[in-house]
Amino acid sequence: LYPQDGTDVATLIRNADAAMYRSKAKGRNRVEAYTRDLTAQASERIALEHELRRAVERNEMSLCFQPKLSLKTHSLVGAEALIRWSHPTFGEVPPEHFIHLAEENGTILQLGDWVLEQACRQMHRWKRDYEAFGPLSINLAGAQLRHHGLAKRIEQLLKTYGLKAGDLQLEITENFIMSQAEEALAVLHQLKKLGVQLAIDDFGTGYSSLSYLKRLPLDILKIDKSFIRGLPDDPHDAAIARAIIALGRSMQLTIIAEGVENQAQQRFLAAEGCEQIQGYIVSLPLPAEDFAAAFLRIALSDLSDGTGAKPSL
Template identity: 50%
Template sequence: SVAILASKILAAYASPFSIDQHELHVSASIGISLFPDDGDDVTSLVKNADAAMHQAKEKGKGCYCFYTQALTSAALERLYLENQLRKALGQDEFQLFYQPQYALNTGKLIGAEALIRWNNKELGLVSPDRFIPLAESTGLILPIGEWVLYEACRQIKSWHDAGLNLPRMGVNVAGQQVQHGDIVATVKSVLEETGLEPMYLELEITESFIMRQAEEAISTLCALKELGVTLAIDDFGTGYSSLSYLKILPINKLKVDRSFVKDIPNDKNSEAIVRAVIVLGKSLQLEVIAEGVETEAQEAFLKSEACDEVQGFYYSRPVPADEFTKLLQLSMTSITEACAADQ
């Protein structure tokens, strides 16, 4: 049957390919339409198979999906959302929120992660989980990613100019920005335009992309490192990192994925994974930050394992710039009072 054939195709892509002694990981998404139920001509069948393929992608890579009538409505909704997304930059509908990051041993505010929010005039607040995959599949992630990078750098420079010392701004970099955009030139240009010193910018790139495009990623990361920025592997533990690559990547930090942190302390496997990542990071002289910390028990476990940094709802949700300014001011006041007490 068609389903069996689709499963065999996906299974063929499950194993890595070796090309010129390089190991490549490739995934596939398959959309299926059937004659005559889903169309009686090539154009209709291809269009409906394409709609099914997008549905398969949304389920996660390595899936297949049969066309159903409901997918036509979903395709129209997706097209509408795409059109709104294309207009969003020009209509100033994006905003950055900032989630604070803290040193676990001192409680000091030591950084922020910039997170994009989209407030559409017709749709209201659109979840990043809904529009980021669409931006990636349409290529819109390139201009959106560049806007995020510029705005985050502009904001931290503004705080510095106001005497509010934030040591680091974390910005997520999509795989497409590395693969299809000249991310090195973009970062260099943004730093020059905003006047931000490179040492204050931390770029976060997902583990899964780095491992899919290992050779290309290493070259690009080395070039970014030469600019003076710091580099972090995001969502660490969810991919399939080769330790041989990990030891030569020019990175500064590992970010433990929230999917492992959320089950602490109830799941021993999650505890073991987080503990192993922390040990691995320290053995490679990398800082380790745990994201998605939501409870006192999670913080206590991470502290007992000597995790370096944390972020999550337990400390603060992502907040707009004006609210983050207040957090910075409070942090600066606490530091000043502590210094005065020491004297």
């Protein structure tokens, strides 16, 4: 508002812009008034955005890997690749602080492609040195799914790194699938033709149309951690988790619960028929070397002295 929030056009526009970003952060479609603390937040955001554009070139990005555990066999059945940003000044920048920023300014395509390539390269190394342990899952952003060359790019990476399609699992958020219904359906069918596994991530947080859901070529359904947190005591979380598991099983999907932190949650999920879990109860996301040391078995052909392999879970 003039004149209290600025006496010239440039200042007013800048401050209105700061209020707009707060509106977006709070879910959009709402009015937010400018306050002075937003100036500092806006400046921080601009600095972060500037640094993000150069983060890949400076080798500031890395991948960590979180294991997935079978509730039936209590063995490793795969892992999820997660991006991390270590900045020389800002320190460790949480993904929730920069992923949305990357989606807004367009750098998500560069970041997403970097994650795809690094994950495939890492999987190639692990397959060379260790026994097979299941697929590596990678999160795909909405902008990547809108890109017409995605399927060809993944096909190229599989060939370059000598991977089978079954070595990859691609995770797409429920919100994107439901907001871009027909467009998403076409892309998912392209990816399915390659033979990669497809997962719907953060299930239960969006607005799923069940009639549309049945048309999707999915293999895996991931229960969002917000419904796991209150298990087994919260009756609402228990009812929702139970319903999602029943829905997934009836559609012949593999059910994974994310964010599992304690044995009470694990026991509840196992009793209800959930097949896989990931979360702090299994392990924090780990750098590649630590993940291999903790969870992978050295391929028998690599053991020249006949010593035992690293134990599995």
